[in-house]
Amino acid sequence: MLQEAELQPHRTLYWKQGYAPAFESKALDVxxxxxxxxALEAKGEPVCALDWKPGLQLxxxxxxxxxxxxxxxxxxxxxxxxxxxxxxxxxxxxATGRFRTAAPKSRSGPCLTRLLEEHLETLPRAKRxxxxxxxxxxxxxxxxRNWLTSQRGRVRFQHxxxxxxxxxxxESGSNCFSAKYLRGRLWHSADEFPSHVxxxxxxxxxxxxHPFDWTFxxxxxxxxxxxxxxxxxxxxxx
Numbered sequence: 001m002l003q004e005a006e007l008q009p010h011r012t013l014y015w016k017q018g019y020a021p022a023f024e025s026k027a028l029d030v031x032x033x034x035x036x037x038x039a040l041e042a043k044g045e046p047v048c049a050l051d052w053k054p055g056l057q058l059x060x061x062x063x064x065x066x067x068x069x070x071x072x073x074x075x076x077x078x079x080x081x082x083x084x085x086x087x088x089x090x091x092x093x094x095a096t097g098r099f100r101t102a103a104p105k106s107r108s109g110p111c112l113t114r115l116l117e118e119h120l121e122t123l124p125r126a127k128r129x130x131x132x133x134x135x136x137x138x139x140x141x142x143x144x145r146n147w148l149t150s151q152r153g154r155v156r157f158q159h160x161x162x163x164x165x166x167x168x169x170x171e172s173g174s175n176c177f178s179a180k181y182l183r184g185r186l187w188h189s190a191d192e193f194p195s196h197v198x199x200x201x202x203x204x205x206x207x208x209x210h211p212f213d214w215t216f217x218x219x220x221x222x223x224x225x226x227x228x229x230x231x232x233x234x235x236x237x238x
Contacts, residue, residue: 020162024225030132030160031218032168034094037211040130046123047095049132049170050116053178056086058187065186086182088197091119094132097211098125099173101201103194109143112145116147120155130220134165137198144162169212177204 002009018116020026033040037047053128060081087107091100100119103112116131123129139157148155160167181200187193 008088016174020164023161023164024221026159026161027164027167028218029220030158030223031216033130033158034169034214035130035217037094044125044127045130046093046095046126047118047130047132048091049168049173050089051088051134051165051168051174052136052138052209053088053174054107055191056088056178056182058083058086058190058193060187069160083187084193086190086193086197088177088182090170090174090177091115091131092170094169095211097173097209098205099177099201099209101197103197107138107146109138109141112144113147116155126154128154128156132158132160132168132170134160134168134171135140135162139150155207169214172212176208178202179232180204180208 023214033047040047055143060083061077062081063077063080065077082083087104089102089104089112090106091096093100100122104115104116120126120129138144153238164202165171181196181204185196
């Protein structure tokens with residue numbers, strides 16, 4: 001009966017709406033940076049974005065995969081062995097699309113500031129560095145705020161609105177990186193993880209690195225907001 005009526009009640013469409021205070025102003029600030037990446041880069045003010053990729057399950061199998069062959073996909077042992085959890089920290093320079101990655105043992109304010117200082121060493125001529133980042137407790141901790149103050153304005157943070165990490169290009173980058181190099185991989189030891197991340201980063205730079213084609217501008221944001229408003233009126237009749 002459902003097929004004849006062309007009904008699919010099992011399907012769900014998701015939407016994302018900003019509920020955070022000052023959502024619109026913070027989102028527009030982030031999009032302002034995206035529209036001026038090249039201009040700021042030319043002024044010696046590179047725009048970067050950073051993201052954490054936590055909770056990566058490092059799974060092994062008691063038997064090796066059986067490779068694919070004509071008419072048969074790759075076969076994998078159903079049982080798995082838990083070897084640990086991986087963490088990737090990723091910083092992307094938006095003008096080039098090149099990554100800087102690390103695989104720290106844990107996530108904390110001191111760890112973040114150490115990784116940022118290592119990143120700053122690669123930008124000795126930059127007058128100012130702008131970082132797009134989300135509202136994770138690590139960059140908003142007291143330790144990180146004190147470190148940011150010590151930089152005397154050379155380092156600036158631009159936070160995405162809360163629950164709006166989709167505005168962070170580094171999250172798109174970390175998802176791509178994970179899909180190409182981490183997802184579905186078999187591990188023999190957790191010790192393999194850091195070296196694999198380093199090698200994968202070199203491979204990414206060689207074969208894939210390029211600036212993101214980010215088309216969600218401030219004008220499109222305003223149009224999106226107008227469409228939401230019209231949809232809200234049509235659904236309520238007010």
